[in-house]
Amino acid sequence: MSAATLTPTTPTSAGRPLPRRGFVRDTRIVLRRELAPVIRDPFSVVFGLVQPLVFLGLFGPLLAGSAGGTLGGDVWLWFVPAVLAMTTLFGTSVTGSNLQLDLSSGVHERMLVTPLSRPAQLVGRALKEMVPILAQSAVVLLVMLPFGLRPDPLGAVLTLLQLAVLGVGVGALSYTLALAVRKQEWMFWVVQQTVLFPVMLLSGMLLPLETGPAWMRAVSTVNPLRYVVDSGRAAFAGDVFSSTVAWGWVAALVTAAVGLTVGVRAMIRSTD
Template identity: 30%
Template sequence: MSLISRFGWALADSWTITLRDLSHWVRQPGPVVLGWFFPILMVLMFGGLFGGAIGVPGGGDYFDFLIPGMFAMTMLFGLESTMMAVTTDAAKGVTDRFRSMPMSASAVVVGRGIADMLNSVVGLAVMIVTGLLLGWHAGGGAAAALTAVGLLLLLRFALIWVGIYIGLVAGGPEVVTSVQILVWPVGFLSSVFVDPATMPGWLGAIAEWNPLSATATAVRRLFDNPGWGGESWVAQNATLMAVLWPLLLIAVFLPLSARTFRRLGG
């Protein structure tokens, strides 16, 4: 079989798996819809309950500071659904059945990745529309806005492979539940909600180097929203880091996911 034929076969199998995952969401839309609207609840909580007590670096409206950060946070929240879906399929034996079928070995993980990306596009669109309805001011122009969306989806694409890998190596859904607890510290230890300069020095340094902070800061600049400046190298090069961090995660976890899937049951 030629390389082109093999690629076409893998692509067709991946799309079949994608349609399978999407059909599950159509039959059971509750968790998917909840995943879209949970970040909105977070915006209302932090923007409405705590926003008046939080100062924005350099002045400006806290809501305009918060919304771009929540876009990045939404990309992180999707990690949990990816991990749970992969682990559930493995625990039910679905993954083993796929591996026994005459299909491309990469189709299962690629199909899951495509489905989760489609889900994330819808979730991000819901967040953007919600922000605009609540009074978020987005500047910077159309090109900057498209670049910001691209950086957000790049982060989500990278986190999909982190989620797939963790889901494949986890022993069961209960292990994933334990891992999910770590998502919150990663999210809060960033510049999403506050300026890292307000944290103790060592903690602020960790927050500045958080991949979530790089994307949040880059998106704020592209949307011409208030943000924290920062004197460190990583703060001054947030847009560059918003590209490098996801590429590094992809380079590490995509091959790990593919290799782990091939070795399942071996």
């Protein structure tokens, strides 16, 4: 009597081995899937332009009249980078709601049982946020050129790239929040709104922090968005290689690293 020999088997489909997938390939597949609805119906991207243009059209002139002397120089070079950062923050912080729709419809569960790796599913979703951010920011810059905005070209390009990196991190954190509160969808909006506005106001986005109380300036030093906003203003003014811009990149990269790390772990643990 001979002992049975066990040999490792390879998963097959219709008698053929399944192709080995790589992380980059999986990420690209998810990215294309997420971008398809945006390309077919770009209304959400166009609608996202309403808020920044309203701020520029209504709040900008008020800022020039009331704080122009405090800001010094060109008010648009101070305010437009802040509006671009605000667009990034608002647009990416709500992306978890898209995942909530997938959770409630069962799409997320079906995605989990596909051969696509779970980290790639999270990273692909987060990278998708770069496209509408860059498109909206480019339109805002073009609209403001006739009104006297004259940013440093290299500084403007680097600022858009920096905001895209920041958007990946914020988007990943938004997806993580959606997974964490999947049983209580309303909690997503409670946390998102509770965090969003303090982060925005403590970045000096709308008014200079230099005129604020000492405690507000102290708290703002731990706000990554403040460094990104300051970086955009310096880059637009032509100080591309300044320490301010360098700290902005550090803040954006750290936010992206933290967001992706936390998000990937949440996606790996996801069961439904």
